[in-house]
Structure formats: structure tokens, C-alpha cells
Amino acid sequence: MKTNLAKANNKKLKVVQINGGHNILKKLNSMGIFDGSLIEKIASYNHGPVIVKVMNSQLAIGRGMAEKIIVEEV
Numbered sequence: 920m921k922t923n924l925a926k927a928n929n930k931k932l933k934v935v936q937i938n939g940g941h942n943i944l945k946k947l948n949s950m951g952i953f954d955g956s957l958i959e960k961i962a963s964y965n966h967g968p969v970i971v972k973v974m975n976s977q978l979a980i981g982r983g984m985a986e987k988i989i990v991e992e993v
Contacts, residue, residue, distance in 0.1 A: 924980070924988040925969055929960045932990040939987045947988070950978055957993065 921935055934956045937944055944953075951973040952958060959972040968979040980988075 921989055921991050923986045924958075924960065924971070924990050925963065925982055925985040927960055927990050928992070929962065931957065931959045931993045933957055933993050934988060935991050936989040937987060938989065939984075943984060943987060947984070950980075951976070952980075952988065958990070 924932070934952060934954055936954060937947060937952075939947075947953065952971075956973070960969065961972055961977060962970040963985075966982065968981055969985040971978055971980060
């Protein structure tokens, strides 16, 4: 089932699509997040950032950006 990263459960996920412009794509690509990449959602707060694990790093992604990342459970 596809959903955005902000609403997804804390599980291992696969990025299916990124709905954003060139700047968002460039920023996420520099963090290792792109179509087909595997990430793990660690934590999410009601109005704060979403914490994800990408490869061996933990990253905080702003809620607005997280809502543009479409994922599905692996």
C-alpha cells in the first residue's frame, strides 16, 4: 500500500516516487533518498520532523518534505 513518508508506519520502506521540484529532488538525492531506495522510518512526531535511517545514517526530514515522499512497505 502506498502512502507518504509522514503517514507511514515505522518500518522498512521503499521509495516509490518523490513529488517535488528540482530543488527537493537534488536535496533528497544528496541524502541518499531517491526512487527505489530503501529506508527505515525510525520515529515521527505530530508536528516535527520524521527520523529515517538511510544506509548507515540517521536523518531528520522536515514534515513538509516527508509528505512529498511516496513509499510502500517492503
